[in-house]
Amino acid sequence: MAGGGKFPPVLTDPAIEKWYHMKENTHAYYKLNRRTVGIAVMLTVVLPAAFYWGSAAFAGKFQPAGSRRSEQWYISNKKEETAAQE
């Protein structure tokens, strides 16, 4: 990994090389236990579901562009205002 460049090679440190190998091959030592399953569920199910809910629930509900000072951004409120004005 180190050495073979234009200059004399880097003075390698076995501890750093071992740490590098450990970091690069984390997936090879990955095991499913209570902690990792919890993290996996959080990252693959809970967070994506939460972000999808937010993306879908609020899609098309806000209209900030061209709003006047007295107007609300939230479209549902806009409909009530319009109905009240009428």
Added chain:
Amino acid sequence: MLVILLMIPALSMITIWLYCQLAKEVVFTALAFSLINLVHTLLIMHYFDPSTAAFQFQTLGILGIDGISLWLIWLVNMLMPIVILSSWKAVNTLIKPFILLLLFISFWSIAVFMVLDLLLFYISFEGVLIPMFFLIGFYGGRNRKIHAGYQFFLYTLFGSLLLFMALIVLYIETGTTDYQVLLTIPISQNRQYFLWLAFFISLAIKIPCIPFHVWLPEAHTESPTAGSVILAAILLKLGSYGFIRFSIPLFPDASTYFTPLVCTMCILGIIYSSVACLAQIDMKKIIAYSSIGHMNTATIALFTNDYHGLSAGVYFLISHGLISSALFLLVGVLYDRYHTRTIKYYRGLVMIMPIFTVLFLLFTFANIAVPGTSGFISEFLTFLGAMNLNPFVAISASVAIVLAPAYALWFFHRVSYGSFTTYLPTIYQDITAKELHLLLPLLFFTFLFGIYPQIIFEPLHMSCLSLLH
């Protein structure tokens, strides 16, 4: 006129293959042809009419460019001389096939951004895979290069098979793959959903969206500097270009329907890739994960169905192409000297490489969207467009504004400052004239586009307006 853009790389490949033997001959011939192509691109830009969204310089009914493809073609042709020069004396064995592979990638990349036929787009989209596979698998520097090459190839190929399937369904339904004809043919909503999903999986692998991103960090770390530059600056743009050219205009109902899905995947991509950056110890992997985050931000911009968002998305592609190329070149400067990319071995580089540190700092600023750089314009307008679409998406994606400086500045600080490292040998050399001249154009354009973004937005204006649905 557009055919010449393709003929020049083809001619250069033939010339080099038949007549050039020495490394110097190969590199200078390739450089000359790529500079001719760049000049030709500038001529096209001069004669381009920004007041229309129609495809211009149409040739044979299958080639044409608009404001979106114009700057992407410029990006390819601007980067090719830089990539070719960066390989000179960096690649010691079999330079001729290396340069031929680069030119082959250049040919297909330019073709992708010019073709007006879906089948030709598919062929060009696939065409870059094979030379890139050899670039990574043969010219890579480490043990896992073949694994990385196969991973890159198979991931993209799998996605492309779905794209091909969608292409066949589209052809059976409409009887044509001509893009301009397809724009006029209405496609039923249910069919749109299926076709959009098939397109999406293929293009999402290229962007790359999480969870299809696994191939990118491996491909970047295993490939040579030139390969990384091409991968980050050009190949990643193919996916976003596919979205803006084909998915969104051909399947507008499906694009609107699936926008929450795209936004979700992109937000996850931004957050997970940024956090992954913080945990990396290989310099190239940091920039690779950073690229994932940025490309996902650009994808959110493309799906905002907002003028600011759409133009920001395309602008983002150009900006990211410049900044990530420069960062990879800077890492390549260090790797050429010391042949290691582990961050732990570097510290206090400002003492021995001050000019390198200054350039590194400037491009880090551009990477984290500091005002004055092109990164700021792209991120600002992206979040403006996202806010108009859905404030929840904008606020979630804006986590990148916090995380990007976290990993980028930490990376810069660890490498540049502190007491000088004890691991590097006592022979030092700051950035050479050649390396500086490779980076200066990228620096110039990064700040030019950051100070005067209208230069990119003007040709984009009509094309982006025509994409709104």
